[in-house]
Amino acid sequence: xxxxxxxxxxxxxxxxxxxxxxxxxxxxxxxxxxxxxxxxxxxxxxxxxxxxxxxxxxxxxxxxxxxxxxxxxxxxxxxxxxxxxxxxxxxxxxxxxxxxxxxxxxxxxxxxxxxxxxxxxxxxxxxxxxxxxxxxxxxxxxxxxxxxxxxxxxxxxxxxxxxxxxxxxxxxxxxxxxxxxxxxxxxxxxxxxxxxxxxxxxxxxxxxxxxxxxxxxxxxxxxxxxxxxxxxxxxxxxxxxxxxxxxxxxxxxxxxxxxxxxxxxxxxxxxxxxxxxxxxxxxxxxxxxxxxxxxxxxxxxxxxxxxxxxxxxxxxxxxxxxxxxxxxxxxxxxxxxxxxxxxxxxxxxxxxxxxxxxxxxxxxxxxxxxxxxxxxxxxxxx
Numbered sequence: 357x358x359x360x361x362x363x364x365x366x367x368x369x370x371x372x373x374x375x376x377x378x379x380x381x382x383x384x385x386x387x388x389x390x391x392x393x394x395x396x397x398x399x400x401x402x403x404x405x406x407x408x409x410x411x412x413x414x415x416x417x418x419x420x421x422x423x424x425x426x427x428x429x430x431x432x433x434x435x436x437x438x439x440x441x442x443x444x445x446x447x448x449x450x451x452x453x454x455x456x457x458x459x460x461x462x463x464x465x466x467x468x469x470x471x472x473x474x475x476x477x478x479x480x481x482x483x484x485x486x487x488x489x490x491x492x493x494x495x496x497x498x499x500x501x502x503x504x505x506x507x508x509x510x511x512x513x514x515x516x517x518x519x520x521x522x523x524x525x526x527x528x529x530x531x532x533x534x535x536x537x538x539x540x541x542x543x544x545x546x547x548x549x550x551x552x553x554x555x556x557x558x559x560x561x562x563x564x565x566x567x568x569x570x571x572x573x574x575x576x577x578x579x580x581x582x583x584x585x586x587x588x589x590x591x592x593x594x595x596x597x598x599x600x601x602x603x604x605x606x607x608x609x610x611x612x613x614x615x616x617x618x619x620x621x622x623x624x625x626x627x628x629x630x631x632x633x634x635x636x637x638x639x640x641x642x643x644x645x646x647x648x649x650x651x652x653x654x655x656x657x658x659x660x661x662x663x664x665x666x667x668x669x670x671x672x673x674x675x676x677x678x679x680x681x682x683x684x685x686x687x688x689x690x691x692x693x694x695x696x697x698x699x700x701x702x703x704x705x706x707x708x709x710x711x712x713x714x715x716x717x718x719x720x721x722x723x724x725x726x727x728x729x730x731x732x733x734x735x736x737x738x
Contacts, residue, residue: 361659362659370432373405373429374435376405380398380401381437384398385440385710389437392559392565394443400475403472403474404474408447409448410426411423412472416456416472417468431610433611434612435614438717449603452468455526458542476521478526481496481514481527483514485512489726492540492591494540496509496573500580505543505580506577507529507575511570512570513721514570517554518568525571526545531590532587540588541588542583542589544583554571555572557569562717602675602676602728603678605718606675606681609683609686610651610654612715612718617651619707620708643692657674658678661674672735676731679723680732683718687719693711694709
C-alpha cells in the first residue's frame with residue numbers, strides 16, 4: 357500500500373500483522389463473537405508478536421517503534437476483527453501509555469514488562485454511569501488516610517478490566533477539592549485488592565469477543581504510592597491519554613472500513629444480476645468508488661496526525677478530526693457494504709454483518725462524535 361509517510365519498516369509491519377490476522381484471528385472471529393468469548397490464547401499470541409508495548413522502549417519490554425507503526429497494526433487487526441483490534445488499542449493507548457508517560461520509574465519497572473509481553477493487561481477506569489462525555493462529573497472518590505487511598509464508587513464500560521489476565525486498572529477518582537472545584541487523581545488499583553470487584557458485561561451489540569467490565573470500589577485500599585503522576589493531575593492525565601487513544605480508534609475505523617470495502621468488492625465481483633456481476637452495474641460501481649475515496653481520505657488524515665504527534669507538533673485538533681472522520685467513514689462504508697450484499701448482508705453467515713455491528717461503537721467510545729465536533733470547534737475559535 358503506497359503512501360508517502362510509509363517506509364519499508366511500516367510496510368513490513370503491515371504485511372506481518374495482516375498475515376497474522378488472516379491466519380490466526382479470521383478463522384475464529386465469528387465463533388468468538390457468537391460465544392461472546394474473550395480469547396486469552398489469542399491475546400497471548402498477539403503479545404508474542406509484539407503487539408503490546410509497541411511504543412515503549414525495549415528496556416521496559418516494548419518494541420520502541422513509532423506511532424505510525426502502532427496505528428498500522430491496529431488498522432490491520434480491525435480490517436479482520438474489531439474485538440481483537442480493541443484489545444490491542446485499549447491495551448496500548450489506555451493501559452500501557454499512562455504508566456509509561458506519567459508513571460514513575462518504580463511503576464514502569466513493576467508493570468510495563470508484564471503488560472508489554474501481553475501476559476497481563478490493564479483497564480482504564482474513567483467512564484461512570486453519570487460521567488461519560490462529562491468526565492469531570494466523576495463520583496468515585498479516593499481519600500488519603502494513613503498512607504493509603506480509600507476508594508469508593510464505580511466505573512462502567514471499561515475495556516480489558518475483568519479478564520482472567522487483567523492485572524488491574526488505572527482509575528480516575530475525586531481526591532479532594534477547593535471552593536467546590538473537584539481535584540482528580542489517577543490511581544492504580546490491582547484486581548486482587550480487597551474491596552475491588554470486577555463484573556464482565558455481556559450481550560453487547562459489538563466487540564463481543566473483547567472484554568468489557570463494570571468496576572466497583574467498596575472501601576478499597578491501595579498504597580499512596582499507586583498514584584500516577586502528581587495528586588490533582590488525574591483529569592489532565594486521563595484526557596491527554598484520550599488524545600492519543602483517539603488515534604487508535606481512528607485506526608479501528610479505518611481498518612474496519614477497509615475490511616468491509618474488500619468484502620463488498622469481492623461479493624460484487626461474484627454476485628450476478630441482469631446478466632453481469634453487480635460491480636459492473638453503475639449504481640454499485642459508484643458506491644464502491646465512493647467507499648474507496650473516503651477510505652483514502654481517512655487514511656491520509658490519520659497518517660498525517662500520527663506524523664504530527666511523532667514530530668512533537670500540536671495534534672489534539674487533528675486527533676479529534678481523525679477519530680471523528682474515520683469513525684463516520686467506517687459507518688458509511690459498513691452501511692454501503694451491507695446494502696451491496698442485499699438480504700445476505702443481514703445474515704450472520706456473512707462477515708459484513710459483524711462489521712456493521714462493530715462500527716457502531718466507534719462514534720461513541722473514547723469521545724462521542726458530538727464531543728469531537730465540540731473539541732474541533734473550540735480549536736477554530738467557536
